[in-house]
Amino acid sequence: MHTQAISANHSDTAATSALTIDGLILCRQQQHLLSLSATIRGGEILTIMGPSGSGKSTLLNWVTGMLPVGFSAQGQLHLNGHNITTMASHLRHIGLLYQDPLLFPHLSVAGNIAFAMPPSPKAQRQAAISDALVQVGLGGLEQRSPQSLSGGQQARVALLRVLLSQPKAILLDEPFSKLDSQLRHETRQLVFDQIREHQLPAIMVTHDQTDADAAQGKIISLAQFNKPVID
């Protein structure tokens, strides 16, 4: 099921970095939803496509350890060689990017990013935040409130928040679907570049074929209540 595709900039460190879904069977109230096995190496993006109700989001919920009531799952999940199938969500170090940026309204832009960073001296973290903001073209916006930013700027802050939390993998849940086409293209490029640069395994759920093409990875199409068809 998962054979090819080692990304071009695959390095030695990335060889150990991988997210492996092993024999997953997801059910909704005893009804079979999907079966999946896949290995995603660092810097690779696995794209999951399919209509609503095909279980895309449920799959991401399972990977984050937040499977809703009414769903059940079999199968194992490995991250960098550790079995994390039953580990609590907050200990998994799997970052999430949703279509809504979901920035915390009670914190500033810098506060949102600082929230995500591991504890370290304040000055050090502030310097890291400023650097990161400059890199994505948001230099000087540290103290702004998230609501005062445009949609594209919010999306970039959300990306920085995930990246600076030093995740070991990233899940993208229709991350660009609320952006207009120009912004979508730019943001997508930025997100994918960062994923490759940090050598993170990523799973992206999307409706959009151009997203899937841009990811340049394996694409799995889910049909409703059917076994997956592999492209």
Add this chain to the structure above:
Amino acid sequence: MSTIAKLFNPMVRFSPFIMMALLLFPVLGGLIGVILPALGWIPALDQTQFNLNGFSQLWQTPGIGHMALLSITTSLVSTLLAFIITILILASYFTSPWLGYIQRLLGPILVIPHAAAAIAIGFLITPSGMVSRLASPWLSGWDAPPDWLYPHDALGLSIILGLTLKELPFLLLMALGVLAQPDLGQTLRAQHKVALSLGYCPMTAFFKVVLPSLYPHLRLPILAVLTYASASVEIPLILGPNNPPTLAVAIMQWFHDVDLSLRIKASAGAIVQIQLTLLVLACWWLLERLVIKFAKPLLTNGEREYGGVIIQQFTHVITALMLAVIGLALVGLVLWSFAGFWYFPDALPQQFVILHWQSALQQMHTPLIDTLLIALCATALAITLTLLTLEAEQHSGKSLSLLGSVLIYLPLLIPSIAFLFGLVWLLEQINSQHTFINVVLAHVLFVLPYVFLSLASSYRRFDPRFSIVAASLGASKAKIFFRIKLPMLIGPIFIACALGLAISFSQYLPTLLTGGGRINTITTEAVSLANGGSRRISAVYALMQMMLPALGFLLAWLLPKLISTNHYQK
């Protein structure tokens, strides 16, 4: 065109003004009726010189500082406890189905009148109550009821227990209401997930991400709870110390004194009560500022775990303890109402009798009918005015102004003890002899805000396209109102009715004061029985107080179902 259709539009146009007048005049008139006597102006006692004698009398009252302090501490501590437990429950069960179960268990507590709740808790902690019975003699070694002062302890711990248990369900349901708002609730839950994915333990994620966004929505309910608690009468009267009592209870006793000159002191006390309530609100505000100031840097310090597991276990214990206290209080009440002989350390009575129910039901015949009549009249008036005012909003296309919204909640925002005495005085001045109407109007002051609160959101959310379709079919506004809106909103209307009835059933002070002793309801009877006479009869009255609103809500839940099924079977 029928008469109703002709009258409908003018009625709709005027109803907001009638509603405002019904709320504004009694409250403002009542305040004036307290301020004037407080300044020494009581023509009935030949006092027409303005002076501050009332206030100096008040300062000279022995224990006045203690009374004020008791009001302040009991209201602040109980609200703080209720708030903390609410937050702990939300934080511990945020992603768990238990949140829903706890909501369903605590929801009914909301409509239990304060007096009934106080009686139940009093029975629980009294020397021969369930707590000491269950602990005796195996744990405590007591063969006779212990010699403690509960439920009338001087520190007001019993008051705090009573207020906390009543305030907690209110705050919790308010918070769950906020989380049930489609946009806000989903966003907060998604942000909680984001925090988990960033490595925050669920407890820390709640405190750092959800609480800062949730709290602003809880501030107003908290202030309402503080206002109520600082000036409430029923709970301190039944669960509080007698000498000295809380300020609000003392004011009530001075007003009822045979010595009419004490009314001046009581009026001055009512003015001080308003200031005391404001002081309590200011204390909360200060506390809030301090917490925000000290907690803000913690939000972004990156710490992800603060002993969440221990806090969660602590919450399990607190929640279980609280549910046990409530359950035990209710069981105790039922046992007392059927108890024959009941020797001390035994947990169950030696014999069960229905004698108390029989004699109580005979006694309560007239109060019961009065209770129902007053509640039905007040609720009918409140529902009619609310529906017409909401309809007026849609006719004019404008929402109620901010001033209008504040006016609706005015009777809940001003301590009722501060204006009700003035209202009684005002009614005496205009020589209103119709006691029944006076009581109904006083109840409307408190029923209306709740009915409006309960109906407004569903009425405003009503899909306007139904009205547009009906209008395009040639229906008049009156026809749309009666034939489309009312039938479609029958569920929320019935719930609002049940709520209105429950609020009216529970009114103690308004009934006592405007009724002038001529009209008694189950609640006024229950309070006067609570501290004397027979604990068994008192238990029956408290249970009746609980059954009436429960019956109302049961009907409100059943009737719309029956109506709609009948409709379709034809």
